[in-house]
Amino acid sequence: MAREKWIVGMTGASGVIYGVRLCEELLARGETVHLIITDAGWRVLHDELDWSASPRRRDTLKEHFKDLPGELIYHPIQxxxxxxxxxxxxxxGMVVIPCSMGTLSGIARGSSDNLLERAADVMMKEGRKLILVPRETPLHAIHLENMLTLARMGIRIIPAMPGFYQxxxxxxxxxDFMVGKVLDSMEIEHDLYIRWGEGNGKQNKENSDRQN
Known part of the structure; x- marks a missing residue:
């Protein structure tokens, strides 16, 4: 079977582990991942995961994902x-995870100032799947208006708001819960979390006890 091709973008928002885990899951399934990381995204990879942000960035990526069967293709942001x-x-399609408010704004305006924004613009103009995972709080009116603009175009907005009922x-x-929610929107089967009502009965019993 031919490998499916997905674009994954990582930006300077906190929560870059979400993007790394999504890449791991796609590559573990043998998919091809075209990865774009902004300069600020590399800074967050260094600050949150201690990844090297030196000019030898491809070596850092190759080392981390080397044991996975899929193909990783890295594209410099410019x-x-x-x-x-x-x-x-x-x-x-394409997933921007995590998606900073600056990148979300650029996508909403169609500015295409860098490769990540251009790739997202291509998804919109070609009618392909585009998923954004914003990670910011609190949100002001401009943030919300940009998200509403994109949502009205059919772009899937999945804020990094993990559930805790599990x-x-x-x-x-x-x-894994958040990455699983993204995979759901990508229409990719996974077992990263137990779905509501599909557990061993404990979840449903506890829910019933609370209602009673």
Whole structure:
């Protein structure tokens, strides 16, 4: 079977672990990931995950994802001539995770100031799947208006708001819940979390006890 092609963008918002986990899940399934990371995104990778943000960035990515069967293709943020900048390059869609408010604003305005914004613009003009995972709080009116503009165009907005009804016992489980919600919107099957009503009965019993 041919590998599916997905574009993943990571920006300077906190929560870059969400983007890393999504890449891991896609590559573990043998998919092709075209990865774009903003300069601020590399700064967050360094600050939150201790990844090297030196000029040898490809080596950092290659080392982290080396044991996964999929194909990772990294595109520098200023490479506006990259394959993913063209609508003739076919992909299943794009996820920006995490998505900063600056990047979200650029996408909403169609500015295409860098490769990530251009790739997102291509998804919109070609009618392909585009999913944004904003991670910011609190939100002011401009943030909300930009999200509303995109939502009205059919762009899926999935704020990084993990659920806790599954009683996560680790940070990994919290991250997996959010990544699972993204995979749901990508229409990719997964087992990163137990769906409501599909557990061993404990979840439903506790819910019934609360209602009674």
């Amino acid at each position: 490479d506006i001539g990259a394959s993913v900048a063209s609508g003739t390059f076919l992909t299943k 009683k996560p016992s680790s940070l990994d489980e919290v991250v």
